[in-house]
Amino acid sequence: EDQVTQSPEALRLQEGESSSLNCSYTVSGLRGLFWYRQDPGKGPEFLFTLYSAGEEKEKERLKATLTKKESFLHITAPKPEDSATYLCAVQARQGAQKLVFGQGTRLTINP
Amino acid sequence: DTGVSQDPRHKITKRGQNVTFRCDPISEHNRLYWYRQTLGQGPEFLTYFQNEAQLEKSRLLSDRFSAERPKGSFSTLEIQRTEQGDSAMYLCASSSFLRGTGELFFGEGSRLTVL
Secondary structure (H helix, E strand, O other): OOEEEEEOOEEEEEOOOOEEEEEEEEOOOEEEEEEEEEOOOOOOEEEEEEOOOOOEEEEOOEEEEEOOOEEEEEEOOOOHHHOEEEEEEEEEOOOOOOEEEOOOEEEEEEO | OOOOEEEOOEEEEOOOOOEEEEEEOOOOOOEEEEEEEOOOOOOEEEEEEEOOEEEEEOOOOOOOEEEEOHHHOOEEEEEOOOOHHHOEEEEEEEEOOOOOOOOOEEOOOEEEEEO
């Protein structure tokens, strides 16, 4: 069964304090790994797609990386507006549309 | 691009009643998805439509759940004989065949509370 585990469950940082969120996965043939951001009371918002080990994507203060077993979301010099829940998801098997999500990491950036 | 629209945003019902949620996807998107999310958890896949065809359905979707997408435009998700365990946020998402299959645009969700 495809599984995604994210750690830590919650993380509090001071503004400007860089850190990383982890996403470990087991999947039968990875088709893609995705990062989403979710604000309270809202639907998830797409951030990145990673397809193969070694791939990296960047957007503003966020950088996502991928290995064969896990992905990291690095946050550099975060600001309070980066506070949100960050979700990782995998898509398995060619032709399947289902995304399997982790439980998310709730990130709080204190000013 | 007006985004994915869901209605109603909140629904409170009594156990045993039927409820229906509506989703209007982004107009040019031919793919439509329903997910369910409970507090502190990530979204959980329910079903997928490509145009009007329902191509994937989760084993978690009991016989009380049914989804339709007539004419490949809006979609409805109906839950019959609701149970307290059905309380959750029901999220609709859409995507275009021109983008990666995991790049979904989510609506703000319909929150269901079953008393």
